[in-house]
Amino acid sequence: xxxIVEDLISIxxxxxxxxKQLLKTLHEKQRAIxxxxxERLNKYVQSESKLANKTKAIETERLAKTxxxxxxxxxxxxxxxxxxxxEEVEGKYAERLREQRDLLMSLVEKIQTLNKSNQFxxxxxLRFIEKSMKILLGGNDKASIYQEDGKLQTRVGKYxxxxxxx
Numbered sequence: 001x002x003x004i005v006e007d008l009i010s011i012x013x014x015x016x017x018x019x020k021q022l023l024k025t026l027h028e029k030q031r032a033i034x035x036x037x038x039e040r041l042n043k044y045v046q047s048e049s050k051l052a053n054k055t056k057a058i059e060t061e062r063l064a065k066t067x068x069x070x071x072x073x074x075x076x077x078x079x080x081x082x083x084x085x086x087e088e089v090e091g092k093y094a095e096r097l098r099e100q101r102d103l104l105m106s107l108v109e110k111i112q113t114l115n116k117s118n119q120f121x122x123x124x125x126l127r128f129i130e131k132s133m134k135i136l137l138g139g140n141d142k143a144s145i146y147q148e149d150g151k152l153q154t155r156v157g158k159y160x161x162x163x164x165x166x
Contacts, residue, residue: 001072005093008065008085012100015058019107022051026114033121 029044066085070078073088082101086094147153 001069002093004065004069004072005089005097008062008069009093009096009100011058011062011065012097012104015055015062016100016103016107018051018055018058019104019111022048022055023107023111023114025051026111026118030114030118030121033118033125036125 025044025047032040032044067078069085070080086097
């Protein structure tokens with residue numbers, strides 16, 4: 001059984017490394033978004049996809065090893081949570097697994113937060129571009145201007161800042 005637990009610890013260590021790489025890639029992706037570097041952004045999106053596939057493969061391997069360990073420990077649930085396994089294994093292994101679980105949970109939380117932030121930045125950028133294009137190409141039929149007396153006046157019609165017709 002010790003060999004199975006050691007294998008599980010090794011698999012989780014690989015998963016942690018993959019999540020750290022993913023987190024680094026997400027930070028780089030965010031920098032590319034903020035700087036408007038589309039080529040770098042595309043590169044990081046591809047890296048992110050590869051790392052997501054890698055973490056999925058490692059997760060599958062971890063789940064298989066967890067099932068094997070659950071059978072050896074005679075657990076009712078053959079797909080137990082890591083916390084259940086920690087309760088059942090020897091102290092030296094339990095501590096290492098607890099540390100790894102805590103690190104994994106922290107990394108997953110950081111990745112989720114960064115993903116949400118990147119999604120917000122991308123959505124904001126798209127809305128900004130759409131509004132800019134609408135203003136430049138005359139998609140607004142209303143234009144609001146201030147009069148000399150300070151009151152806001154809305155005019156209806158075609159107002160363009162850029163004439164794109166030839």
